[in-house]
Amino acid sequence: MSTSDLRRPAVVFAIALPLVLALVVAGLALYARAGGFTPAPPAPETGPLAVAPVVAPDAGSQACTDLLAALPPDLPGDPALVGRPVTEPGVAAWAAAPRPVVLRCGLPRPQELTPTSTLTEVNGVSWLTITDGTPEPSLVTYVAVDRGVYVALTTPTQGGSAPVQTISNAITQTLPERPVQVR
Template sequence: MSEPHNPPAEQNPPAEQNDDHPTERRHPALIATAVALPVALVIGVIVAASIASRNPAQQPVGLGPVEAPAAESSECTTLMADLPENLGNYERAELRDPAPVAAAAWQQTEGEPIVMRCGLPRPPEFNQASPLSIVDGVQWFEISGAAQGMDASTWYAVDRGVYVALTVPGGSGPTPLQDASAAVANALPAQPIDPAPIPFP
């Protein structure tokens, strides 16, 4: 009579498996909670809210408004029309309405998206002493989110007719910035940089 009780005992492994599957389904939803990614990190600097709602079905990415006085310029219109479908392993994502003008995002199944904004003001931190990185002919100024405890960096293209910002999650590797550089270089001609004067102590 003890053997008939075996089937209930055999149901324990499936029960454990059933516990695993909901965890897998919930995991992307937990990652999908609102996360703010700054375009820059001091007073007077624009903050870009990147609220990504993602799951394996690749839901649209929600982006908050930022100050972008040149977002409707011909330069930004040209750049936005010429963006690639991929930045490294990140795929172009839909933006949730209301979508900001001159903004784009790329995402993977999990993790934070890459966000591009065009037409921003000159970042206040960018001055004549600022170090620049040249990637595929484009001069970029990096603002790290580490000081704010954020695992992301925002790169500003500072040698075009408009400022273009690319916020990249940590661990993304160099390819997204390289691909973005190629797009910026193809769409926008180089211009002399215009940094702010070095601030006096």
């Protein structure tokens, strides 16, 4: 066997290796671009939810008790939002990522409610929309302002409208409508 016969496999290997590596790198780049390396979003927590106490003078009222009893255990969504245990009176919560959906009943009249406030009607309930005040809000709070008690529903902004629609149905069934009280 001659020396040139021994060099041929080494030359072929020297040429083929960079080509194979280039193809592998290109394949990985295409896979990454298609979202192949994107980590799955964290699963929402479903255990008991500790909520900060807030002033809610009517949280223990019969109206709030009736509303909480009428709420569904889960809210529609993709995936469904599973109810979370809460011990605070007048509060209900559902698992959602990145933050839970929280309903509070019996709150005082919101300061943001003025004669010029824009209200949105969803399934017969008038809602005042309040964002978290950041340039790109991550939370939005809807306050039902046309019932005997004020009800606030806080959801992640990307949560969609299903929670508001479902809660509106429960409010319509349990809390009588009244004129919006503005200053």
